Amino acid sequence: MSKVIVNTNLGFISDNSENTILQSLKEINPELDINQIYIKKIDDTNGSAEVYSKENSNYIGKKLIKFETNLSKESAEFKNLKDIIKNTDLGLIPNTFPSIIKNRLKEINPELDIKDIYISKIYQNNVEIKSEYYSDTIVVTFISSLKPPDGEWKNKKINLNKIMKIPMQRQKKNDDVLLQFLKIF
Missing domain, CATH: 3.10.20 (Ubiquitin-like (UB roll))
Structure with missing residues (x-):
């Protein structure tokens, strides 16, 4: 990856999204195939992100890149x-x-x-x-x-404690009910 990503400072970018970082990285490293990499660990405080090679990529390893943006976490509070x-x-x-x-x-x-x-x-x-x-x-x-065991939803929060109202002395049955409930996943 070091041979393809030579320029690691993106300068000022419009936002810190993965897509913006990838496109900016491609602009300053024209030989880079952005379909073979992904961005991870975007750090707004330090203006950095890590670039990793995808599985089965022609690239190997990771690379730290730097950028500047005016969309810090502090200014984000004004957004909806x-x-x-x-x-x-x-x-x-x-x-x-x-x-x-x-x-x-x-x-x-x-x-x-x-x-x-x-x-x-x-x-x-x-x-x-x-x-x-x-x-x-x-x-x-x-x-x-x-789906809850009774099959009906009442637009309420799912609370396993209410679904599992079985006393501790009936633990075996409690385990069976829980297993049936989890099989849905």
Whole structure:
């Protein structure tokens, strides 16, 4: 990778998204095939990111690159979350684990840094997304293959403690119910 990425200082870029970094890197390193690399560990504080070679790539290793942007975390608080999360329909997801929801959000909103958001509430077919860095709340919809044991949703949070109301002396049955519930995943 060192032979292809010779210039590592991108200078000023419009934003710190993976796409912007890749395009800027390609501009100053014309021999670089950006389809064989990906960006990881974007550090806004230091204006840096790490470039890694994809699996089965012609490149090997990683490279640290530098950049400057006026979109620091401090200035992001003036933005709305809806400007970052434009696609709010996740489609079918296997379960409602926060990591599943956040990763799917990243897939359909490539500009999103999932470290900047958190899930405040999870309902039957939607979640509320909030951020410390952006104003407002976004409601994201989905269809989950996860179904509660009674088969009915009441648009409430999923609470395993309520689903698993079985006394400890019936632990074996409790384990069986939990296993049936988790097979849905």
